[in-house]
Amino acid sequence: MISNxxxxxxxxxxxxxxxxxxxxxxxxxxxxxxxxxxxxxxxLLDERxxxxxxxxxxxxxxxxARAIAKKHAQDVQWEIAMIRKALVGVGVPVILLxxxxxxxxxxxxxxGRLFSxxxxxxxxxxxxxxxxxxxxxxxxxxxxxxxxxxxxxxxxHELPPMQHTRxxxxxxxxxxxxxxxxxxxxxxxxxxxxxxxxxxxxxxxVFAPADMVLHSATHLMHExxxxxxxxxxxxxxxxxxxxxxxxxxxxxxxxxxKELDSTRTLFYALRYAQLILHTAVPEDTMxxxxxxxxxxxxxxxxxxxxxxxxxxxxxSCSDWLTGTAxxxxxxxxNWLRMPPVLLARHLFHKAFISPKPE
Amino acid sequence: MNxxxxxxxxxxxxxxxxxxxxxxxSFITHLQTAIPSVAEGIGLLYSDYPLVEExxxxxxxxxxxxxxxxxxxxxxxxxxxxxxxxPFKPLPLDQAFPLFEWGLNWCVSSHANNYLIIHSAVVEKxxxxxxxxxxxxxxxxxxxxxxxxxxxxxxxxELTLVRVSDGKIIPLPRPVSLKNQSIDIIQQYEPGAIFSxxxxxxxxxxxxxxxxxxxxxFRAAETAQIAWVIFPKYQAGSAARLExxxxxxxxxRVADNAFNYSLLGTEGFETMAxxxxxxxxxxxxxSVLDEAIETFAALKPPTSPT
Numbered sequence: 001m002i003s004n005x006x007x008x009x010x011x012x013x014x015x016x017x018x019x020x021x022x023x024x025x026x027x028x029x030x031x032x033x034x035x036x037x038x039x040x041x042x043x044l045l046d047e048r049x050x051x052x053x054x055x056x057x058x059x060x061x062x063x064x065a066r067a068i069a070k071k072h073a074q075d076v077q078w079e080i081a082m083i084r085k086a087l088v089g090v091g092v093p094v095i096l097l098x099x100x101x102x103x104x105x106x107x108x109x110x111x112g113r114l115f116s117x118x119x120x121x122x123x124x125x126x127x128x129x130x131x132x133x134x135x136x137x138x139x140x141x142x143x144x145x146x147x148x149x150x151x152x153x154x155x156x157h158e159l160p161p162m163q164h165t166r167x168x169x170x171x172x173x174x175x176x177x178x179x180x181x182x183x184x185x186x187x188x189x190x191x192x193x194x195x196x197x198x199x200x201x202x203x204x205x206v207f208a209p210a211d212m213v214l215h216s217a218t219h220l221m222h223e224x225x226x227x228x229x230x231x232x233x234x235x236x237x238x239x240x241x242x243x244x245x246x247x248x249x250x251x252x253x254x255x256x257x258k259e260l261d262s263t264r265t266l267f268y269a270l271r272y273a274q275l276i277l278h279t280a281v282p283e284d285t286m287x288x289x290x291x292x293x294x295x296x297x298x299x300x301x302x303x304x305x306x307x308x309x310x311x312x313x314x315x316s317c318s319d320w321l322t323g324t325a326x327x328x329x330x331x332x333x334n335w336l337r338m339p340p341v342l343l344a345r346h347l348f349h350k351a352f353i354s355p356k357p358e
Numbered sequence: 359m360n361x362x363x364x365x366x367x368x369x370x371x372x373x374x375x376x377x378x379x380x381x382x383x384s385f386i387t388h389l390q391t392a393i394p395s396v397a398e399g400i401g402l403l404y405s406d407y408p409l410v411e412e413x414x415x416x417x418x419x420x421x422x423x424x425x426x427x428x429x430x431x432x433x434x435x436x437x438x439x440x441x442x443x444x445p446f447k448p449l450p451l452d453q454a455f456p457l458f459e460w461g462l463n464w465c466v467s468s469h470a471n472n473y474l475i476i477h478s479a480v481v482e483k484x485x486x487x488x489x490x491x492x493x494x495x496x497x498x499x500x501x502x503x504x505x506x507x508x509x510x511x512x513x514x515x516e517l518t519l520v521r522v523s524d525g526k527i528i529p530l531p532r533p534v535s536l537k538n539q540s541i542d543i544i545q546q547y548e549p550g551a552i553f554s555x556x557x558x559x560x561x562x563x564x565x566x567x568x569x570x571x572x573x574x575x576f577r578a579a580e581t582a583q584i585a586w587v588i589f590p591k592y593q594a595g596s597a598a599r600l601e602x603x604x605x606x607x608x609x610x611r612v613a614d615n616a617f618n619y620s621l622l623g624t625e626g627f628e629t630m631a632x633x634x635x636x637x638x639x640x641x642x643x644x645s646v647l648d649e650a651i652e653t654f655a656a657l658k659p660p661t662s663p664t
Contacts (some may be wrong), residue, residue, distance in 0.1 A: 023414030067471035071621045
């Protein structure tokens with residue numbers, strides 16, 4: 001698994017790619033495409049001036065991916081300008097989350113990162129106004145059945161995804177980073193009050209550095225479907241490398257995790273970033289993060305699951321347990337998102353009552 | 359080594375085991391399939407194409423498999439897999455070979471962004487290329503098939519690849535896709551042409567593929583300079599008529615037919631502008647293929663290269 005995965009090697013040590021054979025490149029391109037990391041690898045090679053050392057055939061594939069990433073970054077900026085224009089009348093600051101935030105704050109994980117939706121966070125009290133303003137400017141909620149609609153409105157931390165009718169772009173409007181029903185409760189008010197204005201804007205914000213890492217970790221550790229799992233771990237690795245150069249960052253990160261009820265999440269994120277991507281986490285930070293560690297048996301199980309499910313969803317990075325690991329983490333994610341009775345009701349409804357896609 | 363150096367049973371057995379690395383233009387496709395009609399189509403239409411035996415690198419990894427669903431017992435289907443993932447829904451098994459052709463077009467048009475990719479046929483003579491962009495039904499492939507049987511070199515019948523770095527046209531000679539009456543028309547026009555078995559009731563009607571002239575396949579590495587942009591239109595009973603088209607109009611119409619014009623952003627615009635600048639642009643109406651061939655033979659390349 002981890003040892004077979006050339007994508008992991010590429011992220012850890014882009015320099016080592018100049019020694020790959022053509023057959024290895026063939027495999028790396030396939031793994032990277034599946035993990036949505038091909039343009040990221042191109043960006044890492046570009047940064048180091050190594051792209052010319054890649055043999056011509058695989059280099060072409062990297063350049064293909066680079067063209068998509070370049071267009072993507074432009075589209076994201078345009079889309080955010082449109083969102084900002086649509087919401088200027090609502091009068092609440094809009095916090096950009098994840099990919100959109102990395103692009104607008106010019107942070108390193110934005111380099112070569114592809115994502116499909118723009119995520120924003122607004123105060124819960126302004127959700128209706130925000131939704132109305134977006135609808136007025138051409139976004140519409142996708143068709144959902146009544147159960148899903150009710151489910152979103154009652155329990156979720158976000159509105160159902162809204163798609164722009166002409167540009168077909170999708171926006172997710174959040175009021176918190178986890179559902180109301182989840183086991184842990186990172187307080188959205190605390191996240192909002194620490195958020196920082198983007199340079200040159202008066203109503204666009206991004207999370208403070210520690211919160212940005214914690215949100216990325218929260219997302220990854222509560223996600224049921226991990227086909228972008230490695231990409232999300234790469235974000236965390238990249239944020240940690242970037243913010244970690246400031247000495248006050250690491251102690252602040254641990255403190256913030258305590259304040260936001262996220263010590264378990266942070267522990268896992270640091271552990272798997274270190275284990276899989278060799279992220280340099282200071283010894284004392286790792287020690288302090290252990291307050292979030294589960295017991296030893298549980299930790300062994302989680303290691304077994306995450307070390308498989310965070311690999312690219314490609315046969316060359318899978319073993320006989322990978323499928324099981326993915327299924328178990330899917331169940332775990334739902335388990336963390338809602339209490340057992342609600343979960344049972346939800347799964348029952350999804351299994352027997354909701355209409356099935358073809 | 360070419361596909362023709364394998365016997366048909368060797369080819370079928372390679373395809374169903376390790377697969378073959380097939381070179382088409384500048385792309386290498388690793389193809390695996392146990393479906394006999396695909397092996398048959400490859401053996402017939404790809405006999406002159408090189409097999410890449412060394413290196414272990416492929417641009418595209420394609421499998422054609424029957425999906426494992428209940429339908430296989432009474433109405434078997436075929437699924438196109440690009441590195442294990444299906445970009446399209448399955449089709450009836452009978453359409454496996456056309457699906458391979460369409461799927462390979464998809465592989466190129468959805469990945470190869472170092473080219474501006476135009477949905478058009480493109481042919482070459484004396485180093486000058488004519489691109490024939492047109493919506494389906496305009497007779498683009500029929501005209502293209504006729505031209506390549508009368509001395510023009512086939513660069514592609516579906517995908518014109520314009521290299522972003524220098525504006526050159528990069529050949530991708532693959533079997534020419536013909537549909538409905540066009541199949542009979544070209545079979546009568548060039549009785550020596552080699553065709554795959556007709557497949558009926560596809561989304562495009564009845565289709566068959568024609569093997570490109572061997573010379574076009576051997577010269578697949580020779581790039582070409584654009585000289586003409588010609589929008590063909592078959593119109594029953596009309597005489598062959600070539601009408602000059604303003605470059606501005608031609609620009610927009612070619613852009614409409616490009617797969618990745620907007621994805622390439624500024625580079626897409628610049629590549630398109632360079633292409634149109636170097637071309638004489640025409641609308642072309644025809645009904646008789648021989649007249650069309652005469653018109654094309656009389657084309658003069660632009661005098662001042664830009």
